[in-house]
Structures are given as structure tokens and as C-alpha cells.
Amino acid sequence: SVRELFLVSGLGAKKVSALWANDIDSLEELIMAADDGRIEAIKGFSSKSAIKFKASAEFAINSKNRMRLDEAWEISEYFIDLINSKFNKEIAFEAGSFRRKLETIGDLDFIIKDLAINELVRFLQDFVEIVKEEDNRLFANFNGRELSFLSVDKDYFGWAWLLETGNGDYREMLLARAQSQGYRVKDWQLLKDSKLVKTTSEQEALDLLDLPYIIPERREIAKPKPIENIIELKDIHGLVHNHSTWSDAVANIREMLIAAQDRGYNYLAMADHSKTSYYANGLSIVRVYAQAKEIAEIRAELKKQGSDFGLLHGIEVDIMTDGSLDYPDEVLASLDYTVVSVHQNFTLSKAKQTDRIIKAISNPYASILGHLSGRLLLRRPPYEIDQDAIIDACAQTGTIIEINAHPARLDMDWRYLIKAKEKGCKFSINPDAHETSGFDVVKFGLMMARKAGLQAGDVVNTAPTATNFLAQLKEFPFKL
Helix, strand or coil: CHHHHHHCCCCCHHHHHHHHHCCCCCHHHHHHHHHHCCCCCCCCCCHHHHHHHHHHHHHHHHHHCCEEHHHHHHHHHHHHHHHHHHHCCCCEEEEHHHHCCCCEECCEEEEEECCCHHHHHHHHCCCCEEEEEECCEEEEEECCEEEEEEEECHHHHHHHHHHHHCCHHHHHHHHHHHHHCCCEEECCEEEECCEECCCCCHHHHHHHCCCCCCCHHHCCCCCCCCCCCECCHHHCCEEEEECCCCCCCCCCHHHHHHHHHHCCCCEEEEEEEECCCHHHCCECHHHHHHHHHHHHHHHHHHHHCCCCCEEEEEEEEEECCCCCECCCHHHHCCCCEEEEECCCCCCCCHHHHHHHHHHHHCCCCCCEECCCCCCECCCECCCCCCHHHHHHHHHHHCCEEEEECCCCCCECCHHHHHHHHHCCCCEEEECCECCHHHHHHHHHHHHHHHHCCCEHHHEHHHCCCHHHHHHCCCCCCCCC
């Protein structure tokens, strides 16, 4: 419908109305109109804008059939709990791309242990739309999302779970390895000398093939490297990059602090918006100093209570179009740390956007580079930048790279995290919280860190105290 056109970046009511008047009333029609010249013929459009709107329409179409990791998490938990509760045993498990924790998910895959598929169908038909049932697999639809359930015998569960988790390259490696060692695969089962081989767990199946166990998050290539002591949620001790009612959040600093303490963290690093983000109630210089006074008062209260909980004063400082930062040095020097981020002017050329960011992180007061690519998953693609050049600059300047844990961002991309780790960069897994429940998204950032094979030593907010955290950042040239 014509409403779909509002999904295209850069199309407002006026332009959508012009398209509609020319019988362009869907994403598919827009793409065809861009190809056949109809868009550039409309007043107010050009060949350049037609190319841009076509790319954005294609992005929107691809996004419609995928979901963010947080939506997939909720659906997966719902069905696993539903099935396990009904049959009073742990028989339902996640599989596929969700088990590997890709940042966006197409269909959701489940594997069910020791339950006949017809029994599963009888139970689930009250909760889902049954699409198709074949042999030991059920295809279903739930609120427009595609689901797949594979039912296997518990004796052969391990091998089936490996294959059903994937990805395709990893699965092909497993099949080739099994064949090279004299095994045959039939209906998700391993056979040797025409006899079924028991594999009750993934580890048992991997041991048969003399292969190491790789965590599911890292099974995105045929032969992922085993990495010991990959980071876990318990390793994160501090919540970094958080907003309050001083800018655009719904909780004040004291409420955020109590929520952080209740969750067992050791320190909270605030980072409200800077003045150029006026639409987010960004802080003027006067308000920065007023906030510093409140934070000092809260610190004094904590000390009086005998608490060693750390509270840090930072700002998410806008990176200006020319690469400068949003405050003069004397204001930046008054802070404990900064997160520097791009919030405006996303359409610069690749060279100018890259230079802008590199200039910003070369500033000695730039502690952490926030949400590097600017992407909003399934809503807005990354702006054009040379991420490799920015990674090199972060490594050279000692600027920490944020892993923004909000499921709408998950930025930087885990594929680039691998490159950044190889260059010696350090990272901070940050919730970018605007409410107390926002702290709970840290787990999604952790998933990206695990996909990249990061260890606790790669992530600065695994530091046990606020003081230890600050010691891993750039040392400010002078401190007020």
C-alpha cells in the first residue's frame, strides 16, 4: 500500500503524495518506476534521488521479512517455555540463526527432543497457524513470523542439533567430515556400517569426528577457530553510556543508579546528550556543570552510606560535521569520560564522513566512539564510511570502540569487531539506556562480542571498579 512508501528514507508526505499522484503506490512499484525513468520525470525528483529511493525501497522490502534479535528472543522464549511447561520436561531448544545470535532473524527454528510431530501439532494448533507438516518437521506462522519445529529422537539429538543450528558452511563442513570418516547421514541421523550412531549431545557428536566444540554464536564459517574464555555476562561489571532526565531519558540519575545496583553492577557511567542534540534536550554548558554538581552530591551520599559503588560523569558528545566536538576543551576536561557520536548529517560522502569521524577520535578528549556506523537495524542502513580506516585510527589513538547493545543498533557490526580485535582495539559493551529496563539489553551486545570471539580482557567495562575502568581509557591532557 501507499503507506509502505513512508518506510523509504527521505520520503515525506509531500513526496509520497507526488508519487501516489503518478500511480506509484507501493515499494515494488517505486523500484520499477526508478528503473524505467518515471521517478526522475516527476517535479522535485532527479535521477540521483531515484537511485537513492530505489536502494532504500529494496532495503525496506528485505527488512519486512526479518525481525530484530529482541523480538526473536521474546518469541523463542515464549514457545520454549510453552512446550516445556506443557510436557513437563526440557524438550524444546532454539536452533538456526537465532541460536547463532545473528543481529536480525528471518524464520525461527526450534528442535524438539523425543516428541512425535503429530503430538506437537495437536498442541501447537491452538497457538499458531499450521502451514505444513512433513515427516518429522512442522512449519507454522505466528503473528506473521515463520516458525520451524524439527522433532528428533533423544538418542540422535546431538548430531541433529549441530546440523539444525548451522550455518550452511559449518553444516557442510560437518557433513564432509562425517563422510571422510566413513559415516553416512540419513534424516538427521549418523550411520556407520548401516547402523545408527547415538549422539545424545553436540559434544558427543563432535568427539566422534574429532572436532572441537565451538559456541553456536561463532558458527558462521566452516572452520571457526576455538577461543577459550570467551566473554560472558558475569564478566561485565559496569554500565557505560546511559542517559537520564537531564536529556531524553525517563529516569533520573538516582533511579538509574538504584537500578544498576539492584542488577549487581559495580559502577554506572552517565552520558547524557550534548547541546547540539537540542531535540534530545542536550545539555548546555551551564547544565553540564549543574549536572556535575548533582553527581558530586550523589557520590557524597554513597560515601556516607559506606558504598563503594562508582558513579561517573560523562556526556555523549556530538561529532560536528567538521569533526570537532560539541564542547570546548575546558568543558570536556571537566568530565570523567566521553562517548563521541554522530547524530546529524548522515549523508556526507564516504570520504568526508570517514575524515569527520577520524578527526573526532583523534581528539584527546574522545574516550569512546559511539555507534560507529549509525545503522538502525531494519530501519536505516549504515552511513557510508570506511570502517577499516576508522578501526586503524581507533587503534592508533587508543579510542575505545562501543558495542552499542541496543537491539536496534548492535553497532559496531560483529564482523568488523573481529577486524578491530586483530588490530588491537578495545571495546565497551554499552546499553545506551534511556530507562532502567534499558540496562537489560547488555545481553544483546554481549552476543555480538561472543560472535566476534572477544574475551573479557578485550572489553573495558569488565573492569571491576570505576577507577579501573577509567584507567583503561585515554588520559585527558589536563583535568579541571
